[in-house]
Amino acid sequence: MKKEFIEAMNRRYACKEFDIERRITDEDFNFIMEAGRLSPSSFGFEPWQFLVITDPKMKEEVTEFSWGGRDRATGASHFVVALTRKGEMKHDSEYLNNFMRGVQKLPEEVIEMKTNFFRDFQEKDFNLLENERTLSDWAGKQSYIAMGNMLTAGAIAGVDSCPIEGFHKEKTEKILAEKFDIDMERFALSYMIAFGYAKDPENKFPKTRRGMEDVVRYL
Numbered sequence: 001m002k003k004e005f006i007e008a009m010n011r012r013y014a015c016k017e018f019d020i021e022r023r024i025t026d027e028d029f030n031f032i033m034e035a036g037r038l039s040p041s042s043f044g045f046e047p048w049q050f051l052v053i054t055d056p057k058m059k060e061e062v063t064e065f066s067w068g069g070r071d072r073a074t075g076a077s078h079f080v081v082a083l084t085r086k087g088e089m090k091h092d093s094e095y096l097n098n099f100m101r102g103v104q105k106l107p108e109e110v111i112e113m114k115t116n117f118f119r120d121f122q123e124k125d126f127n128l129l130e131n132e133r134t135l136s137d138w139a140g141k142q143s144y145i146a147m148g149n150m151l152t153a154g155a156i157a158g159v160d161s162c163p164i165e166g167f168h169k170e171k172t173e174k175i176l177a178e179k180f181d182i183d184m185e186r187f188a189l190s191y192m193i194a195f196g197y198a199k200d201p202e203n204k205f206p207k208t209r210r211g212m213e214d215v216v217r218y219l
């Protein structure tokens, strides 16, 4: 298990061109999305939502302003657009209140305690309420945890992937609102991921990483 995991981590790479003829099975794709769904998040509030696009025209539309994703999207079997909740992640939102009740199944007195604790965390510890972007970027950080897990799950299932931040955020958010009818008052666009199978599996940059002694310091 440990050996297979590290092998998959080594095998995973940012695939630049996908084979348009090959589709990921439902079973494998569900496995990848399950890794995203089960990911941890601060206070357990799961601020993410994933849009899955397979339609060629929609893949083209969503990557209109994506210099780092357009070619990846074309051949991808499944193209994921990751959204993150914005204002709903503020400590006093109705959304979070309902989330603690409905999803986390917390009793009322615990909800009150957790809300107060979360308010202090947002106001004092992490200073997240300075402006809308601070809160939204903090929530976005949670969504990147799911990204890592989905990429690794893909590698374990033999599915290639490419994480994508190479797009104009504001222009793409406008497309999501206008062409995809997504409520961008509630959501911010965090990243995209192309999933599929490499067109030319041998054509990849050799993996380079800093040495362990540079990355980890034992004190």
Ligand SMILES: Cc1cc2nc3c(=O)[nH]c(=O)nc-3n(C[C@H](O)[C@H](O)[C@H](O)COP(=O)(O)O)c2cc1C
Pocket (backbone or CB within 6 Å): 012, 013, 014, 015, 016, 067, 068, 069, 162, 163, 164, 165, 166, 167, 191, 207, 208
């Ligand atoms: C948050 C994030 C955004 C990225 N955006 C892009 C992108 O827009 N286009 C692209 O081709 N690769 C993108 N990459 C891939 C990175 O360039 C790649 O992961 C890095 O160079 C390490 O190489 P490896 O993943 O092949 O090991 C992105 C990676 C991450 C984690």
